[in-house]
Amino acid sequence: MLMSDKEILEAIRKGEISIDPFSAKDMLGPCSVDLHLLDEFRVFKMGRVVDPQGDNSKDTVTELIGTGGKPFIIAPGQFTLASTVEKVAIAKDIAATLEGRSSIARLGIMVHAAGLVNPGTGLVKPSRLTLEVSCQNSSPVKLYPGMKIVQIIFHRLSEKAAVGYDERKTSRFVGQDKPIL
Numbered sequence: 078m079l080m081s082d083k084e085i086l087e088a089i090r091k092g093e094i095s096i097d098p099f100s101a102k103d104m105l106g107p108c109s110v111d112l113h114l115l116d117e118f119r120v121f122k123m124g125r126v127v128d129p130q131g132d133n134s135k136d137t138v139t140e141l142i143g144t145g146g147k148p149f150i151i152a153p154g155q156f157t158l159a160s161t162v163e164k165v166a167i168a169k170d171i172a173a174t175l176e177g178r179s180s181i182a183r184l185g186i187m188v189h190a191a192g193l194v195n196p197g198t199g200l201v202k203p204s205r206l207t208l209e210v211s212c213q214n215s216s217p218v219k220l221y222p223g224m225k226i227v228q229i230i231f232h233r234l235s236e237k238a239a240v241g242y243d244e245r246k247t248s249r250f251v252g253q254d255k256p257i258l
Contacts, residue, residue: 113224
């Protein structure tokens with residue numbers, strides 16, 4: 078079941094959910110919390126072959142671009158990785174999903190965030206969430222750092238996960254601070 082605004086606030090009060098920075102007045106919806114866009118974008122280098130079984134180290138196929146607070150212009154057909162301003166941590170009995178905001182989708186910008194934020198994410202070190210952003214508009218679109226980009230929706234599990242995301246030895250994105258491949 079989705080958590081309501083009241084349940085989200087209570088979970089934050091109890092320390093089961095951490096969102097930093099957080100302003101209930103500006104970010105809390107009836108059953109979600111708005112998250113904002115950071116000013117760093119990981120773009121793919123033109124002409125480089127992306128090989129899921131080969132060397133995709135961040136410097137061989139991508140480049141991290143910091144805009145210094147200025148807008149990032151995403152071109153038609155372009156794909157980039159971005160991050161939330163907020164760092165998030167959730168208890169082992171809560172999962173979350175990220176949904177792109179309709180106001181952003183109506184600009185032709187599709188935001189996918191791997192869909193699921195696993196229980197126990199951020200327990201070792203609160204993490205920014207990586208977003209997969211693509212432009213399906215026929216025109217370039219300005220993405221402004223600090224703009225509301227996605228909504229995080231929380232789900233209470235029927236019981237705690239035995240092993241949280243940050244506790245798994247195979248988890249690759251523990252404590253991420255920048256968009257990584």
